[in-house]
Amino acid sequence: MSQSLSSNSHSGSIVAPVAIPISALVPWAIFTIVLSLLLLYFVGAEQGATSLISGHEVHEFVHDGRHLLGFPCH
Ligand SMILES: [Zn+2]
Numbered sequence: 001m002s003q004s005l006s007s008n009s010h011s012g013s014i015v016a017p018v019a020i021p022i023s024a025l026v027p028w029a030i031f032t033i034v035l036s037l038l039l040l041y042f043v044g045a046e047q048g049a050t051s052l053i054s055g056h057e058v059h060e061f062v063h064d065g066r067h068l069l070g071f072p073c074h
Pocket of ligand 1 (some may be wrong): 063073
């Protein structure tokens with residue numbers, strides 16, 4: 001059985017990539033953009049007057065990321 005599997009991988013056949021229609025990608029692109037903007041907000045602006053969540057838990061959780069990306073902090 002293992003010999004037949006290994007012999008198939010050396011047959012030289014070319015595997016064509018599967019075409020994905022744009023309409024199937026749009027929801028994932030929108031989801032990725034929204035998730036990225038949400039992450040950017042929490043890392044870059046979730047503090048002080050622009051804070052949506054009271055307390056310092058979110059600020060402290062993303063604190064190293066904030067400094068790594070060069071956002072002003074303290
Ligand atoms: Zn800081």
